[in-house]
Amino acid sequence: MSLASFAVQLLNGLASASSLFLVAAGLTLIFGVTRIVNFAHGSFFMLGAYVGWSAGHVLAAALPASPLSFWLAVLAAGIAVAALGAVIEVLILRRIYAAPELLQLTATFGVLLIAGDATLALWGAEDRLGPRVPGLSGTVPVLGYAVPSYELALIAIAVAVFALLTLLLRRTRFGVLVRAAAENREIAGALGIDQATLYTTVFALGSFLAGAAGALALPREPANLGMDLAVIADAFVVTVLGGLGSIPGAFIAALAIGVTKALCIAAGTIEVGGIALALPRLARVIEFIVMALVLLVRPTGLFGTQSTPAAQSISGHRRLEPPGRIAAWSALALAAGAALLPALAGSYAAVLATDILVAALFTASLQLLTGSGGMASFGHAAWFGIGAYAAAWMSLAGYPFALAVIAAPIAAAAVAAAFAGLSSRVSGIHFAMLTLALAQILWSGALDWEPVTGGSNGLIGVWPPPALADPRHYYALVLAICAIALVALVAVAFTPYGYALRASRDAPLRARACGIAVGRRRREAIWLSAAFAGLAGALYAFSKGGVGPDSLAIPRSVDALVMLLLGGLSAVFGPLAGAAALTWLQDTLARSTEYWHAATGIAILVLVLVFPDGIATLGNVARALRRSGARA
Amino acid sequence: MLRSVLFAAAAALAAAGSLGPHAALAQPIRLGEINEYKQFPAFLAPYQKGMQLAVDEINAKGGVLGRPLEVISRDDNGVPGDAVRAAEELTAREHVALLMGTFASNIGLAVSDFARQRKVLFIAAEPLTDKLVWQDGNEYTWRLRASTYMQTAMLVPDAVKTGKKRWAIVYPNYEYGQAATETFKQQMIAQGGSGLEFIEQPVPLGKIDPGAVVQALIDDHPDAIFSSLFGPDLARFVREGELRGLFKGRPVFDLLGGEPEYLDPLKDEAPVGWYVTGYPWYAIDTPEHRAFLAAYRAKFDDYPRLGSVVGYSTVKAAAAAIARAHSTDTAKLVAAMANLRVATPFGEVTFRAIDHQSTMGAFVGRLAVRDGKGVMVDFHYADGKDFLPPDDVVRRLRPAAR
């Protein structure tokens, strides 16, 4: 690579970084101030692109060949998405600020599903390529290379937005409030900030940036239905890598990622010690690798501080009530019903129930980590996937079924123990992102390590032995294993260990002063939880006849979080309730409407708003009603 | 899906109208269909219309074995596990005669393995992976669409003719792109001889970094380019490459670039002169296709995409198998698939007994812009049967055939 080429690749990296920064700046504002893990931010970006596309067409007809039409369309997209963001904040998110923080993630996930289907309904399935920008449709010669002038404009826009946001945050009263809220909610409250207005404003501003960024992306990529998911993970990475709520941090993080990616692509395949390394393949996960390395050295990101609320454990936990007699009888009745299910409802019911049980076990393993342990994980699929791959690999290598099932939790726990050791300094949302990084790196590894993992196609031919080939028989086995495992997980929560873990979550300094080895308890939670997730993965692999990279991918991690929060973060029946609700909903809705993503999203929103503590606390609600009735 | 249930009902009504009370009482034959509707809507929305057209045509003529056809579609959300669950549901609860569909290779393989395990016929519509009929081929799985290998092989003769030696290959970094790359290299060497050089540029699916990729390719100074990009990645690559002058003086080949699903969004920016496989629906002048085009336009007031042809032909293949087997029994259906001839808009295709691959071909041509739209010109139909390896090689590639 010549020096000129290197320099121009840096410029290319800057251009990519610029569009990344524009998306992430909005997210870091929202994230930093409201602590909402806004999963719908990518959807706002996508909606911005589509609105920009439509507005661009209307305006281009009104102002032919004028560059004004494009820039007005960008503004229109930003404003439209900002309005939508404000509406979502007021109608949905504001109602659940008192609930566990992750519930807002669940709600925004519902929004993401609805936004995707709404876009499909409004704009159709075909990709929409926007027009080139009049006046910026050509190239500029740079060191002998033709560089698109729009990309240079994009860099200028990013710098301008950076400067404007910095001014806004440093020089205005609004900025003081935003920074105060980002650093300490209590102080913000003491300053007499009207929290509701501030949150709405920040959410609208963040949405505006996402929407405008979407429209600004149009000259480089067509508006398409995959934009939401393509951008969301990167935006989170930039936000966390830079330090939550830090605009300069987001700017530098975006630059670091954009430039590293460009250089990986430019470097091509290099030889290191006789081994050929295809660096462009790293482009898939380089942002996660960079983030993981930074977090291991600086646990709160480049510009983050430990006192940032999000650096601490997630809060707002309710008491985990020990199951009483009613719960025990309900569990027994449930198990009996489950055992009779295939006889009563046929073989497909057994298949669906197998999926529900596996999902419940996976979710329950997350409950140990996130519920009792207070450690949110955005990459819990890592353990599920390791277990699934381990079992599949053992099975295909000819080992007996039982051995393959046993190997799965061991493999997951072993990797988790190593991960726990490495990540012990990282906490809160940063830990959650570190788990995501691990899951993404494993996912990418599974895609690339074809001889062992089967690459993107995965491994197939992983079926249980003939005696269990009938789905009803396999279901009986899964029911037995999952019942034992679920009871074991509930039991663990009420052992001295379970209480020690919750004590560590509630008040880590107090717990340590009481002699509880908080760090060790947390590391144990990571590998224990991973073992159960790995077991779920193995059962999954054998129920599906195989395993693929999807078992490690983000949607699976998100599923576990959504099911846990739907069911109840601090309810012993939470995982089962959440898994049953979401799996059944999806199965039913997918069969009854084309827009089943939206239908699922609406159902999630309704459940979240009606049962902020989870549907498994339905019993509590009934009890409270009875009590108030008795009093009256 | 609601839509499929509705059209099945409409189909049943149509059948009842044309055949009187007797046929109306006949139980429909159910075809279980699974696809990634949420992941690939641009391809699969027209695909579903194609299926609907075929079902309506068949039922209007009295159905199959005197019974109307009914397609029951399931959305697998792009997850192989969900596809397997849908397959369980279709077989156990809906009692479908056979399974069909799927777009992505990993889903196709998962359903194919399910078919082997549960002994049910699976007609894979679209998944391109060679493994489906070769390495992982099984008794119960048959594929309609021309594979990655076949489509790549269709472009190789033109690539050889360019006489270019130094090739840059850009591909989406997963099995489809990797397989296309491998096949291209291998076929070029087999047909183009020595002195060939290949430089590879894998890009993450759906997340190409076009500026950096295009410049890296420029720096490689290739004589020509072979790409297997599609969808938004392709659009971004085309725009950036045109702007930066990557394509100037270099022949470019793109595996799927002529499919309306990916070509149409480019409008007047369709890269003129590229060699592609695809579907020039506007210019295919065969009786089969004329009839299909007219019926499709009459029904949907829209033009067909490649997905429409695939959906239509998949249903036609299923119907032909059932008719030939005179039964919905799996063993008889599987037997009927061997050397089954099916009339498709591309002409008659045969499901080869040796590797369960249909001989459906593709159109090979070059891109041009006409009336502000991308079109294929100078194209010809490449029959699939001419682009498959010799039988002894197939047998070596397909353990199930030995």
Added chain:
Amino acid sequence: MTAILELSGVTRRFGGVAALSGAGFAVGEGEVVALIGPNGAGKTTCFNVIDGTLRPDAGEVRFAGARITGLAPEVIAHRGIGRTFQVASTFGSMTVRESVAIAAAAHARRDGRFAAPPLATHSAPIDALLAAAGIAALADQVCATLAWGDAKRVELALVRAGSPRLLLLDEPAAGLEPDSRRTLMQQASALARNDGVAVLFTEHDMDVVFGFADRIVVLNRGAVIADGPPAAIRASAEVAEAYLGSAAPAAAKVDTPRASPSMDG
């Protein structure tokens, strides 16, 4: 009297500011010692160094004859040092009974047992702990809902569940009604008199300090400027100047409790 806790030359800096610079003093077995000084004198930093939350930049902390400098808080807790926090910290999601039970289990080194029977919350020793702290009536209340004074009593019970030989109380009386103040301090004194537990406490309320301390250590700008019996401290001109100033020594001054960045809860 043998010293159970000895600090010598303890220095701890935050950035450029030395919160402690060469601080040294001792606490004897069964002795009640008050650690006083103006705001920012280094009292809480001193506690955090003793209990292992902070590692000193220089100096040494010895407990029961052994060096404990740099050990982890949980290790130090097991050696026999218990502490309370300025803002009483309890386990918010648990009932009072559960909290005391897990504290007792942690003391017995059972907190790592996950393949074990459930945590025993209803046992005679736990009832005794609850009764001794006067919180039996609160046993089934969830800690997050406790009133300020109740939380302080519960926290003391958590500490006592660890059977400490040295009790560090960080402003135990702050924010309490005079009655509760007396009760709480009497509990602490009784522990010292009857069980030989050493008590080191910080306090702004001079009534409490002079009423309960056997000895007073005065910190100013991170250094010990006086160390002696209450009468001597009351008479010390240096203390008067540095700390008491012109204000009436006995004027009770109750600070508004505030969170510090190093505290949880």
